[in-house]
Amino acid sequence: MLDLVAVAFWAMLPAYVPNNAAVLAGGGAPIDGGRTMGGRRLLGDGKTWRGTAVGTLVGVLLAQGLNLLAPILSRTIGVDLPTFPLAAAVGLALGAMLGDIGASFLKRRTGRERGAAFPVVDQLDFVAGALVCTALFDLAWFTDIFTLPVVGVVVVLTPVLHVATNGIAYLLGLKDEPY
Numbered sequence: 001m002l003d004l005v006a007v008a009f010w011a012m013l014p015a016y017v018p019n020n021a022a023v024l025a026g027g028g029a030p031i032d033g034g035r036t037m038g039g040r041r042l043l044g045d046g047k048t049w050r051g052t053a054v055g056t057l058v059g060v061l062l063a064q065g066l067n068l069l070a071p072i073l074s075r076t077i078g079v080d081l082p083t084f085p086l087a088a089a090v091g092l093a094l095g096a097m098l099g100d101i102g103a104s105f106l107k108r109r110t111g112r113e114r115g116a117a118f119p120v121v122d123q124l125d126f127v128a129g130a131l132v133c134t135a136l137f138d139l140a141w142f143t144d145i146f147t148l149p150v151v152g153v154v155v156v157l158t159p160v161l162h163v164a165t166n167g168i169a170y171l172l173g174l175k176d177e178p179y
Helices: 004-015 018-025 049-077 086-110 122-135 139-145 149-170
Strands: none
Touching: 004 018, 004 049, 004 086, 004 122, 004 149, 018 049, 018 086, 018 149, 049 086, 086 122, 086 139, 122 139, 122 149
8 A cells, every 4th residue: 555655646746746836936927818708817817827837847857856766766665666758747747737727717617716715626636637638648658657546546645735735835925825
């Protein structure tokens, strides 16, 4: 079971980090350019081109750094941690950003304002985007790494990590809300 959790966490790290990096790099031109649909913004000011680009880049660079650590850490902990081909790294990082952007679109369509809670969607939007994009960008790697048990661990582990990291970001003053 520990092996499964280690692989699931490791494989998702390039998807876990981009949205946090985007918050730190935020600002700039919103992706929706201020456009509206049905009287509501398409995405809102929180989804910017700079944040998306920086978040994706940070996720890809993290994956490449993890590639260097995987052999050493695998020997140390006795778990065969995966490495990330470039296409998979881009799929995980960009997919996480696109999943979050998609959730913002859904939030606006359901009348939720920026920062409003959207249970389940808030915790798993980027996971869905990351998994779909990774499958599209590198299907062989995806099917090898994201077995059904690994996906199950990701779906259970991610909300726990999401709540914990958002709470920490809130306490550090990096987020306006703790969810």
